[in-house]
Structure formats: C-alpha cells, structure tokens
Amino acid sequence: MIFAAELSFKLPWENPVLIFSSILFIILFAPILLNKIKIPQLIGLILAGAAIGPNGINLLQRDSSVILFGTVGLLYIMFLAGLEIDLGDFKKNSGKSMIFGMYTFLIPMGLGTVAGIYILNFSIPTSILLASMFASHTLIAYPIISKMGVIKNKAVSVAVGGTLITDTLALLVLAVVVGMSAGEVTGGFWVKLVISIIVFAGIIIFLFPILGRWFFKRNDDNISQYIFVLALVFLGAFLAEAAGIEAIIGAFLAGLALNRLVPHTSPLMNRIEFVGNALFIPFFLIGVGMLIDFRVFYMDKETIFVAIVMTVVATLSKFLAAYFTQKTFKFSRAQRDVIFGLSNAQAAATLAAVLVGYKVIVGETETGEPIRLLGDSILNGTILMILVTCTIASIVAQRGAAKLALEEGETESSDTEKDNETEERILIPVNYPENIEELIHLGVTIKSKTSKNSLYALNIVPSDSSDESKEKFAKKLLEKASVSAAATDNKLTELIRYDSNLVNGITNVVRENKVTDIILGLHKQHGLSDTFLGKLTEGILSKSNITAFIYQSHQPLNTVGRYIIVVPANAEKEMGFVFWLLRVWNIGRNTGCKLIFYGDEETLKYIQQVQKKFSIEAGFVEFSDWEDFLIISRDLKENDALIVVLSRKNGTSYNPVMNKIPKYLNRYFGKNNYILIYPMQFDLEEIGRHNYLGTSIFNPLSVGGQDFTSFSNSVSKLFKKK
Structure with a gap:
C-alpha cells in the first residue's frame, strides 16, 4: 500500500497516474478558460503544453x-x-x-x-x-x-x-x-x-x-x-x-x-x-x-x-x-x-x-x-x-x-422555423432483434443530417394479450433501437402501441405522429412473399400514402460498393418523386457510394439535371423494358445493392410487371441488399402532413411533365435544408 507521505511531487512529475490525470485536466479546462478571451481551443492546448512543459514550469x-x-x-x-x-x-x-x-x-x-x-x-x-x-x-x-x-x-x-x-x-x-x-x-x-x-x-x-x-x-x-x-x-x-x-x-x-x-x-x-x-x-x-x-x-x-x-x-x-x-x-x-x-x-x-x-x-x-x-x-x-x-x-x-x-445558412428560405407540422419523421417498426441495427442505420442514412430527432421506432403489442413477456420483449427491442441511434449521435423516440390489428396499429401511429416516411424491414430468413409483399406490408401501403421503404439486408450497409436504382417510366410525374429522390441522394452523400440509375430516357433527364447541381457520383443507363427486368442481374456485382422504385396500383408510374418483382428478388437477387421504394401518393387528406420540408405540395403533372423549374427549385430547397 502506498501512503500519501510516500508519493513524490517533485518536478517534473514521475507518477504515471498523476501525469495522465494532469493532462486530462489540461485537455478539459485549458480550452474553456482560454475561449473566454477568444483564443481558439487548439491554440489553448499548445500554450498549455508550453506552460507545463520542460521549457515552462517543468511540470x-x-x-x-x-x-x-x-x-x-x-x-x-x-x-x-x-x-x-x-x-x-x-x-x-x-x-x-x-x-x-x-x-x-x-x-x-x-x-x-x-x-x-x-x-x-x-x-x-x-x-x-x-x-x-x-x-x-x-x-x-x-x-x-x-x-x-x-x-x-x-x-x-x-x-x-x-x-x-x-x-x-x-x-x-x-x-x-x-x-x-x-x-x-x-x-x-x-x-x-x-x-x-x-x-x-x-x-x-x-x-x-x-x-x-x-x-x-x-x-x-x-x-x-x-x-x-x-x-x-x-x-x-x-x-x-x-x-x-x-x-x-x-x-x-x-x-x-x-x-x-x-x-x-x-x-x-x-x-x-x-x-x-x-x-x-x-x-x-x-x-x-x-x-x-x-x-x-x-x-x-x-x-x-x-x-x-x-x-x-x-x-x-x-x-x-x-x-x-x-x-x-x-x-x-x-x-x-x-x-x-x-x-x-x-x-x-x-x-x-x-x-x-x-x-x-x-x-x-x-x-x-x-x-x-x-x-x-x-x-x-x-x-x-x-x-x-x-x-x-x-x-x-x-x-x-x-x-x-452563415452564408450557407442564409441560402435557406426565410421560413426555416420548424414546428411539429413541418418536421420529417421516419417511422421504423421493429419486430426482429437481428435486423434492428441495420434498419436504424438505413434510417440515419436517408434522413436529413441536421435533423437529430426525426427517428421513431414502433412495436405493436396485441391488445388482447395478457402475456407480460410480450411487452417486456417490445421494450427490449425499442431499447436496442435507441442504443443503435444514440451510437450515431441521434435521438430516437420509442413508441409502443397496443392493438389487435398490426396494420391498423401502424397506420394509426403514422397519422397520429404525422410520419413522413416508413421503413419496413424483412427478416433475413423470410424475405418477400411470392404473393407480393404479404398482408401486413400490402395493408400498410394501401392505408397509408407516405413514402415507404421495404428493406432486406444481406450484408452491412457500410460494405455496399454501389447502388443500382431502377426507376419506372413516368416516375417524375408522381408527387413523391422529389421526396424519394432526396432520400436516395442522401444515401449517396452519406455513404460515398456511386449511384447508377436505370430508367427511360425522359425520366433520366430529370435526374441528370439534379445530379449536375450536386457532387454525387452517379451513372445513368437507359432501361425501359420491365419485362426484361432480369437483365439488371448481369450488371449487379457481389457488393452492389439494388433499389427498385415501384408504385401503388393507382400511381402514374404503375406497371403490372411490378407484381413479379418479389419473385425475381427471391430467386435472382438473394445475396444482395435491396430496397423497394413506394413513393408518396397524391391524397388531399394527406397534403398537410406531407408539407414537411418547407416545400409546397405541387401538381405532380406540372412538375414532372412540363415545369422543371418548379421541380428544380423544390429539390434545391430540400437540399439546402440539409
């Protein structure tokens, strides 16, 4: 045992514990004290080193x-x-x-x-x-x-x-x-x-x-x-x-x-x-x-x-x-x-x-x-x-x-004040502990960088069940989701919903919390149903018109090399075109991966004009025959991920061939990550909820087909909000 009387305080200090603690206190307090007299933190540490070093007080x-x-x-x-x-x-x-x-x-x-x-x-x-x-x-x-x-x-x-x-x-x-x-x-x-x-x-x-x-x-x-x-x-x-x-x-x-x-x-x-x-x-x-x-x-x-x-x-x-x-x-x-x-x-x-x-x-x-x-x-x-x-x-x-x-801040529109009606809110229902981290990482990747409180995790507990273990399991899942979000310096809101019907429970949460995007994860062993997406996902898509992402992960998000994005004809005429494009653009910005867009000539023109404004590495390949969708597999490499932009049946860009996509994905793309995107649909009842990024809801036909200036301005506003 070492007593205080036996410790040596002669200069320079030799006790390793004392040396390390001294440096930590200098790191803590030197910048704080010198910042008060407008000396930058870095200079504060250099001056502190000079003061305590062998040429200073020789501490x-x-x-x-x-x-x-x-x-x-x-x-x-x-x-x-x-x-x-x-x-x-x-x-x-x-x-x-x-x-x-x-x-x-x-x-x-x-x-x-x-x-x-x-x-x-x-x-x-x-x-x-x-x-x-x-x-x-x-x-x-x-x-x-x-x-x-x-x-x-x-x-x-x-x-x-x-x-x-x-x-x-x-x-x-x-x-x-x-x-x-x-x-x-x-x-x-x-x-x-x-x-x-x-x-x-x-x-x-x-x-x-x-x-x-x-x-x-x-x-x-x-x-x-x-x-x-x-x-x-x-x-x-x-x-x-x-x-x-x-x-x-x-x-x-x-x-x-x-x-x-x-x-x-x-x-x-x-x-x-x-x-x-x-x-x-x-x-x-x-x-x-x-x-x-x-x-x-x-x-x-x-x-x-x-x-x-x-x-x-x-x-x-x-x-x-x-x-x-x-x-x-x-x-x-x-x-x-x-x-x-x-x-x-x-x-x-x-x-x-x-x-x-x-x-x-x-x-x-x-x-x-x-x-x-x-x-x-x-x-x-x-x-x-x-x-x-x-x-x-x-x-x-x-x-x-x-x-x-300050200059970058001034380029934003004057109405940047956000309230509960204009914030982006991304909902992530969590059901399996195996894919929670990947779902949260995707949510963090697609969201606006400046928004730290836009993630919501949800678990539905059957209201007719008296089993307390299900509620405890739900809390554990949500806690794991919060930890994953906190690791990226983001705050996640945990939601538990008691409802006997999963579809109603999720769609009610969407309405009550003014959700703008939803990410639905697929269990790695289950994948997509050959009867399209399954009753749960189809029910959510039919009862909610927000932008939906259906995500299947086969490898960590950070190991993906490229993203192949397949876009249907007339996608630019959908009201949600701007919003899903922003999310895909965020994937490219935040991961550094190259984005390869496959689509018809007219649709690619709009995306190319946006790409010229921003430093996103992107490529463009003409592709219009969805009957020959499997040709995409030839270009897909081992570490590529596939993003398929689909449409609900009443959408402008809907194509009956889209019903075959789940079968193709299960059979030919089973080793690659993929995301299915369902763009926001035009719905008068939903307009107020979707005006969340400071842009007015516009006529999709005007934006997509005739007035690109309106579309370009909207995209610019979206990116300036970042």
Whole structure:
C-alpha cells in the first residue's frame, strides 16, 4: 500500500497516474478558460503544453508517452481528413486541388529559397530545405472546420486535396536534399524511391478497401471494428515510412481508402471522431507546445531574426497561394480564409523536416563543432514559427468557417422555423432483434443530417394479450433501437402501441405522429412473399400514402460498393418523386457510394439535371423494358445493392410487371441488399402532413411533365435544408 507521505511531487512529475490525470485536466479546462478571451481551443492546448512543459514550469517532461500519444494524434488528424472528405466532391474538384497544391508548393518554395539565400545567407541546400518546410503544412485547423459543419464546402475539399500534393512534394524534396548532402543520390536512388512509392500507394488504395470490406462483413463487434481501422491507419503510416516518405501521407491515404467503408452517419465514424477529438489530437497539440521555449525571445537575437523571417515568409507565401486560388476559381473571401487557415499551420511535416535536417552533419568548424544542414537557430526558429502560424491559422480558419456557415445558412428560405407540422419523421417498426441495427442505420442514412430527432421506432403489442413477456420483449427491442441511434449521435423516440390489428396499429401511429416516411424491414430468413409483399406490408401501403421503404439486408450497409436504382417510366410525374429522390441522394452523400440509375430516357433527364447541381457520383443507363427486368442481374456485382422504385396500383408510374418483382428478388437477387421504394401518393387528406420540408405540395403533372423549374427549385430547397 502506498501512503500519501510516500508519493513524490517533485518536478517534473514521475507518477504515471498523476501525469495522465494532469493532462486530462489540461485537455478539459485549458480550452474553456482560454475561449473566454477568444483564443481558439487548439491554440489553448499548445500554450498549455508550453506552460507545463520542460521549457515552462517543468511540470511534465516530453517523454516517450507524450511522443507516442502525440504521434497517434498527428496521424489521427490526417486520417480524419481523408475519412471525412466527400469523395464525390474530391473527384469533382481534383483539378482545383492540383492547382492549389502547386500554388501552395511552388510559391513557398520560390520565396523561401530566395529568403534563405539573400536574407539569411544560408547555403543553397539549406535554403531549399528551409523552403520545403514552408511549402508543407498540417491540417491543425481541420477540427475547427469540422465542428463548424462546413467540411462539405468546395474550399475545404480543395484545401485538403492540396495538402496531400504539397506535403508529398515537400517531403520528397526533404528526401532528395538529405540524400544529396549524404552523397546518396544516384540513379538507383530515384528508381528505388519511385518503385517504393508506387508499391506503398497501391497497397493502401487497392488492398485496404478489400481487407476492410472482408472484415466488416464477418465481424459486427463495435470494439473490434474500431481497433481494426486504427490498425490499418498505423499500417499505412508504417508503409509510407518504409517507402521513404512521411507517415502522415500514409495515414491520409488510409482515410481515403476506408472512406466508403466508414459512412459519415455510421456509429463507427462517431466513435472514431470522439476518441480522436477527446484524447489523441489534444495530446498531439500539448506535445507540440512542450517544444516551445519562450526564453529564446530574449536570449538569442539570431534565433529571433530567423524566426521572424521564417514566419513572415511562410505566412505570406501561404496567403498568396490562397489568394491566387480564390481569384482562379472565383471563391468568396470566406472560402479564401478557410483555405489559408487550413494551409498556414506549420507543424507535422515541418517538425519532421527540421529534425531530419538537424541530424545531418555537412562539415565541422575550426573548433571541431559539427556544421548541421539545419542549425540551432533554424531549429528554435521553427518552434516559434509553429506557434505563430498555428495561432494565425486557427483564428483565420475559425473566422472563415463561421462566415461560410452563415452564408450557407442564409441560402435557406426565410421560413426555416420548424414546428411539429413541418418536421420529417421516419417511422421504423421493429419486430426482429437481428435486423434492428441495420434498419436504424438505413434510417440515419436517408434522413436529413441536421435533423437529430426525426427517428421513431414502433412495436405493436396485441391488445388482447395478457402475456407480460410480450411487452417486456417490445421494450427490449425499442431499447436496442435507441442504443443503435444514440451510437450515431441521434435521438430516437420509442413508441409502443397496443392493438389487435398490426396494420391498423401502424397506420394509426403514422397519422397520429404525422410520419413522413416508413421503413419496413424483412427478416433475413423470410424475405418477400411470392404473393407480393404479404398482408401486413400490402395493408400498410394501401392505408397509408407516405413514402415507404421495404428493406432486406444481406450484408452491412457500410460494405455496399454501389447502388443500382431502377426507376419506372413516368416516375417524375408522381408527387413523391422529389421526396424519394432526396432520400436516395442522401444515401449517396452519406455513404460515398456511386449511384447508377436505370430508367427511360425522359425520366433520366430529370435526374441528370439534379445530379449536375450536386457532387454525387452517379451513372445513368437507359432501361425501359420491365419485362426484361432480369437483365439488371448481369450488371449487379457481389457488393452492389439494388433499389427498385415501384408504385401503388393507382400511381402514374404503375406497371403490372411490378407484381413479379418479389419473385425475381427471391430467386435472382438473394445475396444482395435491396430496397423497394413506394413513393408518396397524391391524397388531399394527406397534403398537410406531407408539407414537411418547407416545400409546397405541387401538381405532380406540372412538375414532372412540363415545369422543371418548379421541380428544380423544390429539390434545391430540400437540399439546402440539409
């Protein structure tokens, strides 16, 4: 037993429990205290690290544990940047990212080299290496952008894509300069470097998604999935180092590779973000702060001069890159601020470069002291540059993100106030514990992202039964549904209905709660009935005109590669066209999967015009003969999911062949996920309930057949609500 008298409180603290608890309290209170004086959270943690570190009050040492957790935090930042990026938008803006990447690499390289040679009087190799430090940057401000909810903005995608380009080029410059200084740059050096990079990138980009899909299909344990993802991140980082480049590039590529396997609305994504933002990333920021030595401000004039030149050149060059990007692509000032804020912070790659350059000895002085490629003044100046650039980056990024969020908010219609009559409400009847999680995940995927309270779970208990076990079982099912929703940061409303008739019970709940969409799950072993959908589902469809989704899951939602959407002719003339299209669009936005629409030429035209407005990866295939429906199976791959848009019998797009769909699905599509969608029908009694997204109910014939402007405006309003 250890008594208080036996504990050591001498500085620096050595007790691991005391060290860890101290860091946790710093993570908790430093941002809160400094936010009151308008200092961003990230800077608060860096300053706190400087205050408690070996160059401050020496409360804690920057030992191996801090370095380890800090390394994890650094890789986490890059991994999250790759994971959260919208791949559709990333591909769409890849050209812009390339141009920004070259701006933010070439401008700092040019200004930095000139400043090193003519202002600081450094040698050419030292000046080039110094310039490469200015060219690289770290996405320190990315968590700020993420919290502001503007990571989908085009400027963010351009900045993140440009980061990959400039960091890779800067780190290649580091490898070449160091190699030249050591006399290692030969023909074999270049061949080895190129081959190793190609092999490394190929393994991550092509092999990681295959491994991830294989693992997620066979293991649904939440902890195992998280550990698996983390293991791949560090494996990717190690492969990058083995290829001769920095680990942060491997972590970023791992994020891109796993992007579609970790949907933004999934519980796994919620856990990844939570652990990183709560623990690992703050550890990294505190570790960076521990490197700062404020004494150099008044002890070493050379260091101060070098630090001022480095900071001014780095900041000016990054601003010029953001400015030219703004003018090239006609971005707003807020978007320019976000790009500048994301690209100005010098930390990860800069630290790597200066530490590597500091270790390289290129000669000796007359007194026998080593001459380093990057000397002491550059090492200390780099630490001060990191503090200043991170401060500027955080403040500017926060300001720009706030403006962007405000601009995006102002694009919504003025009547955005929602009451109980205008909210979306998605009802999910739960009957089988085996498919509850998948039903909830589908509900979270199709709903509007900003709506956190739109999910309702329902279980019907026979009113003529006196068996209490049925009520207890119903409560357990609803509790499991609530837990699944909570894991995605959504609140679910539990409903128990006592009714002797299942159809009446569900349809009455739909009316009483003004439900807008319903998701009906099929038991994996039961599937669809050959007598179409069965009495329960057919009864619900006949007595309720809301948008209905009938879902059969054969593999986890996050392992689906593509969605094949079969749309009937005249679907655009249905009143519910806009609403089911929004839900399908949400699937593409939230999962990153490609959407392939099959339909006749006229219907596809409407969908294509919508697709042009948004960064959803979509394809279009003409298909009009539903008698030849089985031809779809030729295009359906193992990890594809099928979405079939049907119609009730009184619908404009109804086709008698639709009655054969259940038989086809059971016989030929039994290994694929599928969703049957029944669009909202036009019903005067239901108009008030379905005017829930701020759009007026319009004449479906006018919207679908004659007036696309009305339809386009309605779709735009729907998406702006997101």
